[in-house]
């Protein structure tokens with residue numbers, strides 16, 4: 001049975017005696033959630049002086065090291081000792097392998113009343129281990145034997161993993177994170193969650209649904225690894241009609257700024273409706289040309305968001321954001337998310353004012369924004385599949401989802417003729433044997449015949465889509 005000593009972030013023990021129990025309670029709940037998501041069970045726990053001792057049925061070191069509020073996770077051996085002699089005998093037999101042929105030091109922390117000091121324990125364990133090692137080296141040891149004595153119990157650290165620090169998720173209210181899934185927004189959401197905020201995701205489909213599909217994957221990864229103690233939501237707002245409206249009515253240089261203002265307006269409404277305390281974005285100053293300080297001011301002054309907008313990346317350079325994205329494990333997935341560039345003109349207004357935004361927004365049919373917000377769909381990031389976020393109203397799809405069943409509608413050509421890997425010919429498709437939630441992507445040369453076929457298959461109850469543009473403009477899978 002693995003035993004862990006979880007050291008909590010330094011700032012938790014400093015909280016007032018009224019606040020502290022709530023923080024510990026939430027941390028323990030989140031640790032339990034992390035253990036269960038990793039397929040284990042908590043067999044017992046206790047909070048002892050800024051540490052949580054946790055007993056589980058399987059190894060969950062990795063999962064525990066991703067819980068906010070955790071400074072360090074120690075995998076320990078535990079012993080109930082009688083006296084100093086007994087303690088030293090146990091500790092030196094436990095640590096023998098650890099120090100084998102290495103220069104070592106012993107460090108002891110002690111609490112409770114004993115007839116020996118920490119130094120006594122260190123000295124005696126050190127002496128007992130010496131013959132197995134390359135000698136004691138207190139200045140620059142290769143390994144440190146860490147022993148904790150708490151009352152009549154002792155722990156010895158076998159190995160340890162660094163935690164992320166921060167505060168337990170859930171102690172600081174809730175925020176709605178504007179989430180594209182690119183490098184910036186996941187890091188922004190992560191940083192806010194690290195401060196104890198329960199984060200849900202808000203994604204706008206601006207063009208390709210592949211971007212939405214991939215953004216969901218990033219949100220799912222972030223949720224399952226890092227966001228404990230609740231079930232994060234992924235809210236999707238289909239903004240494609242709004243994008244088309246902006247593209248046709250707004251002057252080129254202002255399109256990006258106006259689109260951002262409308263995203264703020266929609267986010268603000270959803271934040272109020274969902275009872276959130278704040279909105280989060282991955283904006284930083286001067287990074288993309290549309291993110292100048294003046295543009296940020298113009299957008300916020302125009303949209304007057306009803307909740308504070310948190311921008312945790314404001315002080316970061318792009319390299320720092322990418323490095324953090326790598327460190328916390330989103331780099332690979334985020335790098336696949338396509339940039340939504342359809343609306344981005346080559347010349348972007350960098351000195352917008354609220355007045356300019358207002359003037360441009362007057363040209364836009366705002367009922368489209370209303371409708372998009374009303375039609376928002378919400379998914380549980382932990383149990384939903386990326387396929388679920390693909391809009392079912394679209395008959396066409398512009399990419400091939402990973403697990404899709406591919407159907408070649410070019411009967412007359414035969415499947416060997418430039419077909420896609422894994423595709424089956426339409427004549428071999430038996431609709432009765434296809435699960436109702438399976439995404440079926442039908443393709444032909446141009447997308448014309450496959451659209452008719454997809455509609456036909458939908459009538460038979462299948463989740464069928466036609467590959468837009470056909471093989472001539474074939475998209476990549478996620």
Ligand SMILES: Nc1ncnc2c1ncn2[C@@H]1O[C@H](COP(=O)(O)OP(=O)(O)OP(=O)(O)O)[C@@H](O)[C@H]1O
Nearest residue numbers: 178179180182183184185202203204281282283288
């Ligand atoms: N499709 C979207 N859905 C939700 N929020 C978005 C979307 N696109 C952008 N945002 C929000 O606006 C911020 C700035 O987006 P922008 O595309 O200008 O910059 P970015 O640096 O590429 O951001 P990211 O790397 O997060 O995509 C994002 O970090 C995110 O918070």
